[in-house]
């Protein structure tokens with residue numbers, strides 16, 4: 001993971017033409033299924049950093065969310081984490097409004113902590129491959145550097161249920 | 177510029193491959209055992225255990241040779257209806273499937289215990305006489321207030337084992353091997369006794385007698401399988417006193433009821449039911465009594481089998497013989513626990529002094545008492 005960040009930072013330093021965007025405030029909803037096969041929304045913590053060069057952008061995003069399930073003295077906590085690199089193309093719709101379409105590739109990992117009564121056990125999956133496509137509307141009011149955007153991503157991985165898995169997001173960022 | 181980006185993208189791909197896709201566990205397919213992690217409870221506590229489930233055909237529903245799981249099923253035209261339960265796992269680097277929610281943990285635990293019970297049946301009988309895969313309903317909703325939570329039951333009409341939601345703070349019933357074995361035993365009783373002519377047109381007293389034996393033997397089966405005489409209290413601690421298969425104390429004799437005792441039970445129950453506004457039929461009250469008769473029988477059998485120093489498989493064999501013997505019983509003539517027990521004890525090659533003492537303690541009818549262990 002840190003490997004990617006260092007790589008991005010070094011690379012961005014070499015490109016003087018590019019602009020860096022930081023997205024610290026993201027509200028994201030992932031959809032998946034609960035034990036009873038009902039669709040449930042998982043609100044996720046997300047952070048991303050992007051490098052934009054003309055109409056192209058390269059964005060690194062990290063997402064985490066927890067869910068849990070219990071019955072009697074069983075308590076199972078699931079932690080999901082993914083890191084995705086998105087390659088996007090920006091279409092200018094209006095002076096202050098862009099449509100960004102992207103394709104992404106990354107890895108995800110799930111960590112399970114099972115507690116039954118007084119005993120507890122931790123397991124994790126391997127890093128598994130994940131791909132995605134995304135569409136996003138981005139508003140840059142008055143060229144202040146401040147950005148607001150909203151969009152949908154569709155993520156795909158062999159073991160996702162459902163697969164593909166949609167995600168809705170709204171976010172605020174700053175372009176340097 | 178795009179070429180720089182392509183380069184960057186490819187670098188990421190290589191990085192993703194090198195960190196993420198190394199050492200992938202071997203993919204599972206239905207010809208391989210399904211390695212998973214369950215929780216087992218014993219007299220000494222709970223522990224995690226890595227086990228292999230055999231004959232699993234589907235990684236999501238765990239459909240296979242042993243169990244078919246249904247989620248909150250119902251009954252329609254005497255058929256079980258409802259969706260299959262779906263499990264979710266992560267696979268760790270050793271290729272073990274770890275359940276990611278409580279329902280999935282219940283499914284793998286149940287599969288494992290049912291697989292072990294099937295093996296025990298085949299080892300001791302050389303065959304199996306119930307239909308496999310067994311049908312199991314999880315998170316079942318019932319209308320009755322007494323069985324809505326913290327309960328498991330076997331429906332002999334549908335031939336399905338049901339688990340309702342567990343809302344206590346102990347081990348959920350689908351993880352309790354002893355309770356699973358208890359419920360599974362009811363299917364043996366149903367196939368060998370209730371579905372036979374023996375159980376047709378039974379009088380209330382015969383029904384009461386059969387219910388008591390069914391519950392008692394099911395508890396013995398739960399003990400034989402789990403090797404824990406107090407398996408019930410892992411999940412239902414309030415039932416430890418009335419159901420535990422240890423004799424409460426040696427001077428308090430287990431009382432096996434005679435036919436006369438059972439008749440007077442039924443008369444009392446009849447009167448009591450008339451007095452209680454909520455009682456629609458005396459049957460509602462006899463089940464509680466059947467459990468207590470069953471426990472008295474189970475405690476005697478458990479003590480007796482322990483003193484005979486048998487292996488798990490041999491204990492199981494003797495219980496199957498008891499079922500066979502019960503099947504050839506003429507309920508109209510022989511209807512008491514004492515004679516049944518004496519006849520069954522006759523199937524053993526030899527009886528230890530200890531086992532004789534247990535039988536004599538349990539039997540109060542002098543003539544019957546005199547028939548056993550003549551040398552003792």
Ligand SMILES: [Zn+2]
Pocket residue numbers: 358359362390391394
């Ligand atoms: Zn029962």
